[in-house]
Amino acid sequence: MRIGTRASLGALAAALLVTSLAPQPLAARDRTETSAPASAPGAASPEELVAKVDIPYESFQLENGLTTIVHTNRKAPIVGVTAYYKVGSKNEPRGRTGFAHLYEHLFFGGSANVPNFDIPLEAAGSTPTNGSTWYDRTNYVETVPTGALDLALFMESDRMGYLLPAVSQEKLDQQRGVVQNEKRQGDNQPYGLEDYVISEGLLPVGHPYRHSTIGSMADLDAASLTDVRAWFTDHYGPNNVVLVLSGDIDAKTAKPMVQKWFGAIPRGPAIHPVTAGPVTLEKSASRDITDQVPVLRLTRTWTGPGLNDPDAPALEVGMHILGGLASSRLDNALVRGQELAVGVTASAQTYEAMSQLSMAMMVKPGIERAKAEAAFDAVLAQYLKEGPSEDELKRAVVSTLSNEIGALERVGGFAGKGATLAEGMVYSGDPAFYKTRLEAMAALTPEKVRSVLEKWLSRPVFKLATVPGERTLDGGALGGWGDEDTTPA
The missing domain is CATH 3.30.830.10 (Metalloenzyme, LuxS/M16 peptidase-like)
Incomplete structure (x- = not known):
């Protein structure tokens, strides 16, 4: 599925942040x-919003x-x-x-x-x-x-x-x-x-x-x-x-x-369980790549827990406050405030056994990279120290719940009632798991969100900078197991 871009640099940056921050x-x-x-x-x-959500x-x-x-x-x-x-x-x-x-x-x-x-x-x-x-x-x-x-x-x-x-x-x-x-x-x-x-x-x-x-x-x-x-x-x-x-x-x-x-289709072999989970880096790491891109993009990424972990709702909402709301922490500080960025975002992309917690900044042309990086990291540090306000938390939770309730107007498709029940059964063994998740979001407190964010985002981070220039990596060689150079298939 592709999301089209728009004409202006700011809109282009925002669209690219949405489509590229986490895999789809x-x-x-x-x-x-x-x-x-x-x-x-x-x-x-x-x-009240959660109470309205029911899929018998x-x-x-x-x-x-x-x-x-x-x-x-x-x-x-x-x-x-x-x-x-x-x-x-x-x-x-x-x-x-x-x-x-x-x-x-x-x-x-x-x-x-x-x-x-x-x-x-x-x-x-x-x-x-x-x-x-x-x-x-x-x-x-x-x-x-x-x-x-x-x-x-x-x-x-x-x-x-x-x-x-x-x-x-x-x-x-x-x-x-x-x-x-x-x-x-x-x-x-x-x-x-x-x-x-x-x-x-x-x-x-x-x-x-x-x-x-x-x-x-x-x-x-x-x-x-x-x-x-x-x-x-x-x-x-x-x-x-x-x-x-x-x-x-x-x-x-x-x-x-x-x-x-x-009924006549024979049973097949059971799929063997896959052992997977979040990984904590021994120490923070960074990498620069060059690519044919309009502006420098900085990312910070960690692995996190899977969707059945009790910390998952707080991470989803907390990352939404950091960089998903229309007036997010990153947006207020770096786009509107210091005017160092043309676009920012943050999200928790949650899978069954782990998640990817990411924040990204599209640096405004003419801004020194060191200054941008320092300001970017400072917003996170302050957020982890203070946590969200009551107003930020309510806006983020209501926004998330409203979007999900709207999607459930469909009976089928990729995000309707059918998919919601199926995912609950496949990932959690409970078709009604959506209720557990939404109720957990509704019950969040600012301190709960702050403590969970500090737990997961204070760990060593992987920093990536995509620098404008000629592309040096070959996408065709990427995406595989990762040891092809030393152990050919």
Whole structure:
């Protein structure tokens, strides 16, 4: 998924900060879904907003292990079909980086009884079908008229159980080319190589979150039909899937439909758990790279805890106050105040087993780097000492809750009710985990946020500076396991 840039330098800097500060899930095709507009918070308290969020559901499991969650919403005659496979790039072995995403592309190329996945569904009134790959999962989404649900389930079941007869060398080569072109496009964006360098600086070789989801060109070149078959056999069994049906459907109606289409698919092997977690550097480290970029960009990045850790909500809100609010600490001090930056941001990008905590500053042309760095670090130091104010905390929590409530207006798609229930089940074993997370945010205090930020951001940091100049790194060689120079695959 791509976010376009705008004309002015300040807008360009802001757009680049959003798209490049932390990696984003890879979508199969350039079809993006926008979230529903955020609800206006008005005078509602965080607790009142959380109390309004409820996604009732029922669930059942087939004998082959397929877990199905059903949320009934009769507002419109549509059903969101959301399938989460519990496999992502963190499950890739050495020499096979980028394979989870490559396989996602192949999943749209037809199966034994479905030559084309898009045309029949879209002819029946479906939204464009889509999928994405991330470190922890691969997902597939479409929203169909109620009358087309049987068709959608047949097609989803056919590619879950009977994909391999339709996979050919020609299809593999075609999708390999598409993925490699997607990698080139991402790498060639301004600041497009930063994510690779940050991961290398934060995590040791072999850490499951170190290599990129897009992978390296060499590993993509090496992918074979044998690899495709092994990936399918090892990871795409129904016992490794959470299927969510949300909208104009109920569990009593859904269960026989799911049994009819998915019940005969044999159980696959269980996916082996991946050991991963935050890493504390022995000491702070820094690196400069040169690239064809408009302005100097400074970043500070740490690893943090995964989404089930009790510190995760405070980090998400705390980083939002630091650099996500319209009047954030960084923005007030460095853009509006001292006028040293043309753009700033900070965020917590949270994964299942760890997170990436980042802050970035786009230095205003003509400002000395040493002065910019000192001011940048001073804002963080003061924030860790003082913590947020009551007003900052409330604005950040209400902003976050309102955005999430707005997104839940959709029954399907990448951020609607279906995805929310699926992610709760896949990552936390609880479809209603969203309530736990939102309630924790609503209960935060300034001191809780300050203490959690101090705990995680007082550790050694990885500093990266992207300096305007000629690009010296080769994106094609980046994104892999990281030891290719010393231990060729």
